[in-house]
Amino acid sequence: MEVEGSRCPFCAVSNSDNVKFCRRCLKAMAWPEKPRPSRPAFVVARTGIDAFIRGPNDGHPRNKSFDNSGDDAIGPIGTFFSPTGLRYLIRFDIEKAFSDARLSINDFFPEHVTLVLRTGNDEDAGENVPIVVFSLTRPFAEGTGEWGRHWRKDGGCNWIMASPDLSWKRPGGDFDEENWAKSELPRKGEHEIEIDVTELYKQKFESLKQTNRWEDFGMIILRNPKIYSKCRFRSIYGFQSSFDEKPFSYERAVKTPELYFE
């Protein structure tokens, strides 16, 4: 019996709801396999968890709260009151991305790993926002608050707590300060930013080789306090602005963060 599901936008055959590739024409039907990646890579990670957090003095201009804002499609990185008070946490589903690509993560060692972020069309930051990326050393719970609604929600990380039961050792996130990647967010307009995070991920692949366990708590991105700038903040698209998983036939621009392994 035919399963009532999604109709392939290319060949019109009906597929069951959760397929990623059409059973007749084998075209990718839905996020995260589609749209096609914009850069060469062995594996592209496009799903994961994220949260925007802010310091106690850094209520966003439109929302006075220092809860996280993981449910938001777009959120700020940079300076509001304190220089590094608006931060972003992100952890990609890397093991899933490898298994979806039918590659063994154990047999892989990256030459290049590139994080791609996209800025939204928010206000002018005054100057480019210099940013720095570190590896988190403690897992975080995905954000659940919402800027727009300004509801207090428990259960996600925030400036003080990594998860509902566990605080950060240092407010604002625990990360490995020995190893970092740098970049900057252009002061205004929509842009795609490539950040070379190879060194951060080489460490994780080396440790996988030694321990046979993949351990990655994700990354934290904040303004680089070592670079002088009068910048404020720029907003980037988070995972909540991703496509839904329904099949679609035309190419659309990806706005959410991506991680490219070469």
Ligand SMILES: [Zn+2]
């Ligand atoms: Zn088809």
